[in-house]
Amino acid sequence: GAGVSQSPSNKVTEKGKDVELRCDPISGHTALYWYRQSLGQGLEFLIYFQGNSAPDKSGLPSDRFSAERTGGSVSTLTIQRTQQEDSAVYLCASSPEGGNGKLFFGSGTQLSVL
Amino acid sequence: GDSVTQMEGPVTLSEEAFLTINCTYTATGYPSLFWYVQYPGEGLQLLLKATKADDKGSNKGFEATYRKETTSFHLEKGSVQVSDSAVYFCALLIQGAQKLVFGQGTRLTINP
Numbered sequence: 001g002a003g004v005s006q007s008p009s010n011k012v013t014e015k016g017k018d019v020e021l022r023c024d025p026i027s028g029h030t031a032l033y034w035y036r037q038s039l040g041q042g043l044e045f046l047i048y049f050q051g052n053s054a055p056d057k058s059g060l061p062s063d064r065f066s067a068e069r070t071g072g073s074v075s076t077l078t079i080q081r082t083q084q085e086d087s088a089v090y091l092c093a094s095s096p097e098g099g100n101g102k103l104f105f106g107s108g109t110q111l112s113v114l
Numbered sequence: 115g116d117s118v119t120q121m122e123g124p125v126t127l128s129e130e131a132f133l134t135i136n137c138t139y140t141a142t143g144y145p146s147l148f149w150y151v152q153y154p155g156e157g158l159q160l161l162l163k164a165t166k167a168d169d170k171g172s173n174k175g176f177e178a179t180y181r182k183e184t185t186s187f188h189l190e191k192g193s194v195q196v197s198d199s200a201v202y203f204c205a206l207l208i209q210g211a212q213k214l215v216f217g218q219g220t221r222l223t224i225n226p
Contacts, residue, residue: 003157004157031212033213033214035216041218042203042216042217042218042219043158043203043205043216043219045213045214045215045216048212048213050212056211056213091157091158093158095212099212100146100165100207100212101146101148101160101163101205101207101212101214102160102163103150103158103160103214104157104159105157105158105159106157107156107157108157
């Protein structure tokens with residue numbers, strides 16, 4: 001596709017359920033990022049993948065959060081045993097190698113935990 | 115740690131007014147600095163960047179100058195338009211890494 005694609009665009013779930021959020025980056029981009037956008041909190045870095053290197057997981061808020069990137073392309077962010085404080089917009093971005101801070105963002109997944 | 119602080123919003127201006135959105139940063143070394151913009155219903159996109167002290171980034175009539183002495187990267191536009199209504203994010207790129215650190219965002223509304 002032409003841009004970063006995220007699905008679903010909206011997800012409503014019950015507290016305690018697991019959710020999976022998907023990101024399809026721009027073809028050829030080697031770097032992939034997940035950020036979380038909470039109301040009034042700005043963008044919070046979660047995890048970063050670069051090629052075949054070990055991901056930078058330093059932003060994951062708890063061990064309920066995990067992410068993988070298969071074949072260097074599509075990524076899935078999984079949140080286990082969701083809590084109400086997990087409600088936010090989850091943004092994915094990709095960047096070409098040597099992008100130097102120019103990220104291309106998807107439209108995000110709005111997660112609501114009831 | 116590395117961080118970015120933006121002026122709190124929301125900011126509401128009339129069309130053709132002068133705009134300043136303040137941004138200051140804390141970082142070890144010499145980061146690159148960015149402004150990203152999120153228009154209603156759209157994803158974030160890069161507006162402008164500066165990679166070293168005294169550099170000026172510019173795009174769409176917006177400008178920001180990398181001021182090392184004041185650790186600032188304030189966004190300015192001389193005459194705003196209704197179409198500039200959006201949320202603006204200041205960000206820095208940690209030296210030696212590819213991870214962007216964002217500020218909390220400033221919502222800008224321009225009234226006709």
